[in-house]
Amino acid sequence: MKPLRIAILGAGPIGIEAALYAQELGHDVFVLEKGRIGENLSRWGHVTLFSPFEMNRTALGLAALGAGGMDDLPSGEEALSGFEHLRRYLLPLARLPRLANLIFEDHRVVTVGKEGLLKGEKIADADRLEAPFRILVETAAGEKIFHADRVIDATGTYGNPRHMGAGGIPAPGERAAAEIISYDLDDPLERDRGRYAGRRTLLVGGGLSAATSALAWRTLASDDPSTSLLWVTRTEAELPYAPIPGDPLRRRAALVEEANRIAAARTGGIRHLPHRRVDSLRRDNGSWRVRVLGPAGSEELRVDRILANVGYRPDESLYSELQIHSCYASSGPMKLAAALLESAAGSDCLSQPATESETLQNPEPGFFILGAKSYGRNSAFLLRNGFDQIRGAFQLIEERPDLDLYAVRPGSAA
Numbered sequence: 001m002k003p004l005r006i007a008i009l010g011a012g013p014i015g016i017e018a019a020l021y022a023q024e025l026g027h028d029v030f031v032l033e034k035g036r037i038g039e040n041l042s043r044w045g046h047v048t049l050f051s052p053f054e055m056n057r058t059a060l061g062l063a064a065l066g067a068g069g070m071d072d073l074p075s076g077e078e079a080l081s082g083f084e085h086l087r088r089y090l091l092p093l094a095r096l097p098r099l100a101n102l103i104f105e106d107h108r109v110v111t112v113g114k115e116g117l118l119k120g121e122k123i124a125d126a127d128r129l130e131a132p133f134r135i136l137v138e139t140a141a142g143e144k145i146f147h148a149d150r151v152i153d154a155t156g157t158y159g160n161p162r163h164m165g166a167g168g169i170p171a172p173g174e175r176a177a178a179e180i181i182s183y184d185l186d187d188p189l190e191r192d193r194g195r196y197a198g199r200r201t202l203l204v205g206g207g208l209s210a211a212t213s214a215l216a217w218r219t220l221a222s223d224d225p226s227t228s229l230l231w232v233t234r235t236e237a238e239l240p241y242a243p244i245p246g247d248p249l250r251r252r253a254a255l256v257e258e259a260n261r262i263a264a265a266r267t268g269g270i271r272h273l274p275h276r277r278v279d280s281l282r283r284d285n286g287s288w289r290v291r292v293l294g295p296a297g298s299e300e301l302r303v304d305r306i307l308a309n310v311g312y313r314p315d316e317s318l319y320s321e322l323q324i325h326s327c328y329a330s331s332g333p334m335k336l337a338a339a340l341l342e343s344a345a346g347s348d349c350l351s352q353p354a355t356e357s358e359t360l361q362n363p364e365p366g367f368f369i370l371g372a373k374s375y376g377r378n379s380a381f382l383l384r385n386g387f388d389q390i391r392g393a394f395q396l397i398e399e400r401p402d403l404d405l406y407a408v409r410p411g412s413a414a
């Protein structure tokens with residue numbers, strides 16, 4: 001096949017692996033990254049991944065690093081923090097001479113269109129593939145247009161948070177309270193300690209990010225007993241998490257168990273308030289009052305800071321001028337969203353179905369949404385699902401259903 005110009009949007013773990021795959025196939029690939037390589041990973045880098053390293057790297061990545069003379073890699077069963085994964089795997093991969101010059105950092109993709117075609121033209125017509133993609137990029141030196149024959153959007157969702165107000169819309173006062181709300185996975189034990197130690201924080205959310213935060217607060221409150229945390233979840237149960245029976249991801253099982261223990265304890269400066277939703281916020285003499293609604297009516301909580309671990313959503317503005325069919329519930333690409341719903345895997349990321357390449361197709365030919373973004377608001381994405389997707393996307397791009405650069409060859413390192 002003649003080499004194609006392939007643009008990868010985002011230099012996270014999936015963008016970098018996709019670039020390697022494209023390059024191995026001889027395509028003319030480039031990566032556009034709005035910040036630095038692994039930008040989102042480094043924002044939550046203090047958190048330990050619950051999947052072991054062997055699930056978070058590819059055979060191709062290992063082979064490329066081996067060929068580049070890098071043999072000091074983590075062992076398969078090691079549990080790395082986000083920072084360690086970046087330092088010991090992703091950055092060495094991205095900095096290999098074969099990839100380094102193809103990655104453009106500080107290049108923020110604003111949006112993508114088609115050269116000479118509008119959104120409503122040639123509807124779901126394979127002919128749209130003939131017109132190159134036109135990518136508007138913002139850099140410190142100004143705006144630029146890049147052209148590509150195929151585009152892989154691997155821009156993730158972290159950094160595009162949902163709102164914490166009831167019903168998923170901003171609570172009155174939420175936007176005005178921006179200075180005291182963080183939607184990230186903050187690090188209260190080190191990087192962000194000054195913001196939370198000795199203060200009264202409201203934690204909103206009942207997912208694994210909130211569980212991670214609750215565990216960190218337990219340590220912070222024991223170091224500094226003037227620290228306190230009110231933890232609001234929507235769940236009706238007293239314990240926020242239903243453990244997965246026989247969970248093979250030991251770190252995840254331990255996280256859920258500990259978070260439930262914290263919720264049940266009602267001591268150590270942390271109080272869990274189940275079955276609540278955030279109604280409104282108001283400023284009051286230098287602090288903030290948050291009104292929450294629960295089974296017994298409403299109550300007002302006085303807080304200094306808020307940590308809203310309420311999940312993320314994809315930035316659909318990147319492809320709003322393209323023919324992308326998004327799911328009305330998850331905002332992920334429709335075919336994949338439907339496959340995920342049908343699989344009834346729920347929120348257990350280990351039970352997600354293997355990606356059929358067919359589910360990666362959009363009405364817009366040649367445009368693929370991979371990685372965490374492909375799951376939309378569904379947080380069950382694992383890196384290994386993304387590696388399946390890379391394989392599937394290139395089977396479609398190359399029109400070779402059996403193409404698999406991840407198949408372990410005899411004598412290879414994986």
Ligand SMILES: Cc1cc2nc3c(=O)[nH]c(=O)nc-3n(C[C@H](O)[C@H](O)[C@H](O)COP(=O)(O)OP(=O)(O)OC[C@H]3O[C@@H](n4cnc5c(N)ncnc54)[C@H](O)[C@@H]3O)c2cc1C
Nearest residue numbers: 010012013014034039049050051109155156371372382383
């Ligand atoms: C706290 C946490 C723990 C997790 N733990 C695990 C785990 O243990 N195991 C596991 O398999 N998965 C885990 N995940 C899920 C998932 O694997 C990660 O979110 C992973 O980082 C997703 O990789 P990605 O490449 O799809 O997206 P990201 O890592 O989010 O990368 C997206 C990249 O795109 C860039 N970008 C965004 N917008 C633009 C734009 N407009 N223009 C250019 N670039 C842009 C970003 O700066 C970023 O570098 C975890 C997620 C979180 C948040």
